Amino acid sequence: xxxxxxxxxxxxxxIRDVTFEMLGEGKKVAEALGADLxxxxxxxxxxxxxxxxxxxxxxxxxxxxxxxENFNAEAYQKVLSSLISExxxxxxxxxxxxxxxxxxxxLAVELKMPIATDCIGIEVDxxxxxxxxxxxxxxxxxxxxxxxxxxxxxVTVRASAFPAPESAPGLGGAVESVASPxxxxxxxxxxxxxxxxxxxxxxxxxxxxxxxxxxxxGDVENIPLAEELAKVLGGVVxxxxxxxxxxxxxxxxQVGTSGKTVKPKxxxxxxxxxxxxxxxxMQASDxxxxxxxxxxxxxxxxxxxxxxxxxxxVMPVLKDKITELKG
Amino acid sequence: xxxxxxxxxxxxxxxxxEVIIKDDKRAIKDADLTxxxxxxxxxxxxxxxxKKEALGGKVTVIGVGGEEVNEVLRRCLAKGxxxxxxxxxPAFDGSDGYAIAKILSAxxxxxxxxxxxxxxxxxxxxxxxxxxxLAEILGIPHATMVTKVDINNGTARIRRELEGGLExxxxxxxxxVFCIQTGLNEPRYVSIMGIRKVxxxxxxxxxxxxIGISADEVGEVGSMVKLEEFSIPPAGELAExxxxxxxxxxxxxxxxxxxxxxF
Amino acid sequence: METEIAENDFIQRYDxxxxxxxxKCTGGCPVSLKSPLNIxxxxxxxxxxxxxxxxxxxxxxxxxxxxxETGTLRCPNGVKPSEVVIGIRGVLIEQGEMPQTxxxxxxxxxxxxxxxxxxxxxxAEWAADLDVKNIADGDKADxxxxxxxxxxxxxxxxxxxxxIVNVLKTAGVDFGILGxxxxxxxxxxxxxxxxxxxEELAENNMAxxxxxxxxxxxxxxxxxFNALKNEYADANFEVQHYTQxxxxxxxxxxxxxxxxxxxxxxxxxxxxLGKQNKVFDEPRNILRSIPGIxxxxxxxxxxxxxxxxxxxxxxWVDSESDANGRQSEVRVRDAAExxxxxxxxxxxxxMLTLEDAVKAEELEEKIQILDISELVNQAL
Numbered sequence: 001x002x003x004x005x006x007x008x009x010x011x012x013x014x015i016r017d018v019t020f021e022m023l024g025e026g027k028k029v030a031e032a033l034g035a036d037l038x039x040x041x042x043x044x045x046x047x048x049x050x051x052x053x054x055x056x057x058x059x060x061x062x063x064x065x066x067x068x069e070n071f072n073a074e075a076y077q078k079v080l081s082s083l084i085s086e087x088x089x090x091x092x093x094x095x096x097x098x099x100x101x102x103x104x105x106x107l108a109v110e111l112k113m114p115i116a117t118d119c120i121g122i123e124v125d126x127x128x129x130x131x132x133x134x135x136x137x138x139x140x141x142x143x144x145x146x147x148x149x150x151x152x153x154x155v156t157v158r159a160s161a162f163p164a165p166e167s168a169p170g171l172g173g174a175v176e177s178v179a180s181p182x183x184x185x186x187x188x189x190x191x192x193x194x195x196x197x198x199x200x201x202x203x204x205x206x207x208x209x210x211x212x213x214x215x216x217x218g219d220v221e222n223i224p225l226a227e228e229l230a231k232v233l234g235g236v237v238x239x240x241x242x243x244x245x246x247x248x249x250x251x252x253x254q255v256g257t258s259g260k261t262v263k264p265k266x267x268x269x270x271x272x273x274x275x276x277x278x279x280x281x282m283q284a285s286d287x288x289x290x291x292x293x294x295x296x297x298x299x300x301x302x303x304x305x306x307x308x309x310x311x312x313x314v315m316p317v318l319k320d321k322i323t324e325l326k327g
Numbered sequence: 328x329x330x331x332x333x334x335x336x337x338x339x340x341x342x343x344x345e346v347i348i349k350d351d352k353r354a355i356k357d358a359d360l361t362x363x364x365x366x367x368x369x370x371x372x373x374x375x376x377x378k379k380e381a382l383g384g385k386v387t388v389i390g391v392g393g394e395e396v397n398e399v400l401r402r403c404l405a406k407g408x409x410x411x412x413x414x415x416x417p418a419f420d421g422s423d424g425y426a427i428a429k430i431l432s433a434x435x436x437x438x439x440x441x442x443x444x445x446x447x448x449x450x451x452x453x454x455x456x457x458x459x460x461l462a463e464i465l466g467i468p469h470a471t472m473v474t475k476v477d478i479n480n481g482t483a484r485i486r487r488e489l490e491g492g493l494e495x496x497x498x499x500x501x502x503x504v505f506c507i508q509t510g511l512n513e514p515r516y517v518s519i520m521g522i523r524k525v526x527x528x529x530x531x532x533x534x535x536x537x538i539g540i541s542a543d544e545v546g547e548v549g550s551m552v553k554l555e556e557f558s559i560p561p562a563g564e565l566a567e568x569x570x571x572x573x574x575x576x577x578x579x580x581x582x583x584x585x586x587x588x589x590f
Numbered sequence: 591m592e593t594e595i596a597e598n599d600f601i602q603r604y605d606x607x608x609x610x611x612x613x614k615c616t617g618g619c620p621v622s623l624k625s626p627l628n629i630x631x632x633x634x635x636x637x638x639x640x641x642x643x644x645x646x647x648x649x650x651x652x653x654x655x656x657x658x659e660t661g662t663l664r665c666p667n668g669v670k671p672s673e674v675v676i677g678i679r680g681v682l683i684e685q686g687e688m689p690q691t692x693x694x695x696x697x698x699x700x701x702x703x704x705x706x707x708x709x710x711x712x713x714a715e716w717a718a719d720l721d722v723k724n725i726a727d728g729d730k731a732d733x734x735x736x737x738x739x740x741x742x743x744x745x746x747x748x749x750x751x752x753x754i755v756n757v758l759k760t761a762g763v764d765f766g767i768l769g770x771x772x773x774x775x776x777x778x779x780x781x782x783x784x785x786x787x788x789e790e791l792a793e794n795n796m797a798x799x800x801x802x803x804x805x806x807x808x809x810x811x812x813x814x815f816n817a818l819k820n821e822y823a824d825a826n827f828e829v830q831h832y833t834q835x836x837x838x839x840x841x842x843x844x845x846x847x848x849x850x851x852x853x854x855x856x857x858x859x860x861x862x863l864g865k866q867n868k869v870f871d872e873p874r875n876i877l878r879s880i881p882g883i884x885x886x887x888x889x890x891x892x893x894x895x896x897x898x899x900x901x902x903x904x905x906w907v908d909s910e911s912d913a914n915g916r917q918s919e920v921r922v923r924d925a926a927e928x929x930x931x932x933x934x935x936x937x938x939x940x941m942l943t944l945e946d947a948v949k950a951e952e953l954e955e956k957i958q959i960l961d962i963s964e965l966v967n968q969a970l
Contacts, residue, residue: 102471108425142554146552220690
């Protein structure tokens with residue numbers, strides 16, 4: 001029977017959410033293709049993970065090797081290319097994450113298998129797989145198909161694009177251990193360490209109220225305006241990626257996939273357009289208010305309330321009005 | 328001494344602009360859009376020049392596309408790149424990330440280099456694959472989402488950005504490809520005077536035949552994926568919009584926040 | 591590289607041997623009251639030192655100058671101190687020493703045709719419902735209304751553009767705009783020190799004006815007006831500030847007022863219209879023609895008008911000297927003492943700086959900042 005591979009992603013002893021999101025979506029695609037869903041797990045001492053994944057897939061195959069302890073795209077590529085060449089899955093799904101992007105494109109080239117990255121939709125049309133990719137700053141969806149002669153495909157799946165099922169579908173798949181094809185350590189690319197970006201004095205994940213600023217703040221000199229607003233609200237200041245790139249605020253203040261995921265009671269998004277990487281880090285907040293110049297900014301599609309306007313004009317007045325109402 | 332090749336792309340800025348799909352649903356209307364060096368590539372060229380300034384060596388910048396790409400290449404030369412090469416051929420049109428990687432590798436394979444820098448992704452089609460595929464074709468290692476590069480003799484110690492504020496430190500031997508993430512430096516300004524100073528510098532143009540790649544390996548026929556059509560993403564449920572002047576809107580919002588018990 | 595040496599020679603470029611160090615420039619410089627920037631000393635250093643030495647360590651301070659040209663006006667020997675400021679800024683830009691906000695403004699003006707990082711294809715959004723001719727799209731018109739980046743993108747300044755459109759339409763003027771094809775005039779880029787970018791923008795604009803056969807231009811902003819009139823080489827078009835055109839329209843009875851504006855109004859002369867181009871009478875003529883207006887003059891008016899600090903690149907520079915107060919705040923305090931209801935302005939920068947000052951001084955209940963075109967509209 002045809003197979004779909006979903007590569008399980010884990011780090012520091014935790015299976016990452018994108019794995020379950022892919023398994024949830026992979027089950028649907030497998031049904032449409034009349035294929036079995038196989039979870040593929042690489043690592044060192046990962047048998048427990050394999051047991052955990054068996055209710056999510058028709059089969060779990062795992063490769064346990066101390067040389068796979070920490071993620072190394074070179075080692076992973078060798079193992080996966082061997083597995084895929086042997087088992088010929090019709091579709092291989094990998095997370096469009098820092099891990100997946102380091103691995104999948106080179107793997108696809110090695111296998112001469114067409115790859116579509118950063119997919120937010122996977123469709124089966126007449127037995128062929130097609131994907132939806134979200135491009136041009138999130139403003140366009142592109143439906144794409146694969147090279148006509150292809151019979152196997154690879155996709156990387158955007159994190160948070162598909163909901164993870166609440167619970168395992170109870171597929172009760174068999175767990176199969178496969179011997180590692182790695183014979184020696186990779187010496188030209190070595191994993192050294194994980195490092196947490198320096199922890200700041202403020203933990204934005206613990207705050208009930210976040211005043212989060214984006215590129216629209218315009219200048220580091222305007223950050224105090226946001227701080228004053230946060231102060232009257234009893235919250236703290238967070239930000240989107242461009243603000244950290246410009247070094248206006250330190251990395252620990254960043255909300256989004258490459259920063260912190262936050263769920264405050266109130267998230268005030270000021271001058272943040274709402275790239276998906278940012279939305280993924282804050283859309284679970286209880287109440288979201290967005291202020292942005294662009295009425296079509298994606299942030300308005302996750303916000304409860306919105307104001308189209310210049311944050312430099314809105315922020316100071318809002319601070320005054322709140323102070324007034326507090327009495 | 329370190330020789331670095333940097334691959335750059337000219338892309339439309341769609342961050343705030345209205346994006347309109349053409350009637351054939353296979354392209355966007357770009358007449359009213361403005362173009363610039365891809366944001367990630369801007370950090371990549373800056374990092375290469377910083378490395379050259381610190382260690383000595385040479386920076387070569389390569390772009391694929393028509394004559395308009397010269398404006399991006401010239402700005403890179405003005406910033407401090409030593410050489411620029413433009414890869415131009417009608418056969419290159421419609422290339423996906425894979426076909427672009429093949430084109431670049433054909434041009435790079437005969438050049439002298441220690442490292443190749445690319446942006447981690449492009450702001451237009453967001454494939455995020457070119458550097459990794461290029462490395463695979465060249466048969467050398469790579470790292471993506473690179474936020475720090477320290478080069479010491481033949482080895483680079485790099486940082487990769489992971490999710491959740493975590494970073495990974497790796498050591499990679501040269502030659503290698505690094506796909507650069509934004510934020511790892513502060514790209515410099517290059518004045519028009521600076522650009523004019525390099526305006527006479529010749530930018531060699533190479534076609535498919537010059538770099539030894541055949542037309543069926545590039546363009547749409549040489550690509551892995553095919554575009555079927557563009558559409559506008561379905562609008563989510565939109566926020567309740569608060570109208571009025573900034574003063575009025577801020578006042579209404581303060582009242583809503585109070586009612587919701589935010590303070 | 592002989593030419594380069596000559597280019598970088600401040601003495602030749604700015605004719606600095608004319609400076610007798612009398613100090614009249616600094617004596618009249620409003621910024622010298624709040625900032626350590628001393629314009630006389632600066633000119634002296636530019637004369638004695640190599641340009642890069644003269645610029646050394648001045649990255650912060652040099653941003654304080656608003657290029658209002660008070661010093662130029664007061665110089666007995668025709669030296670232009672504000673040009674020396676621009677020259678020093680140019681040296682600093684070549685060395686990469688500038689605030690990030692300035693870098694972004696310059697890059698945006700270069701790639702997007704406006705210094706605010708805004709999308710080119712949203713430039714004409716303000717005019718979407720106004721049924722205005724678009725000359726760049728092929729519409730024919732006698733006159734080009736050149737809107738300005740500020741009035742195209744800033745919501746408050748957009749109101750000014752809209753009111754100018756309405757005034758011109760009411761008077762039956764045959765005009766059009768360039769829509770999304772309008773590009774920054776470069777005036778502020780030049781004053782930030784990016785002479786090359788100014789030349790580039792000017793060349794592009796000239797080419798567009800010539801292609802479209804434009805012979806007559808009217809501007810919202812005194813800054814665009816000054817650049818197009820005095821700094822565009824080989825210009826073969828007539829350029830007017832809108833107050834000049836509207837004053838004519840009133841005098842020739844093409845614009846008739848039907849309503850009264852019963853307010854006490856003063857007028858704030860924009861430096862780039864008044865001091866630098868001697869357009870003093872037309873704005874006053876308009877205000878005096880509007881029924882009901884009780885017009886009063888600032889003590890510091892005409893050539894002596896106090897700069898609002900909105901120009902000369904100050905939009906992108908945060909000056910430490912602002913901790914000692916802003917001239918715009920002095921201006922609105924003066925107006926409050928005069929008991930005026932409205933400060934009339936004729937420049938988008940003055941509009942924004944003075945409106946901010948009204949808020950800072952908490953005078954919102956007492957004083958309104960309105961563009962002259964908005965007052966005209968109220969009376970139509």
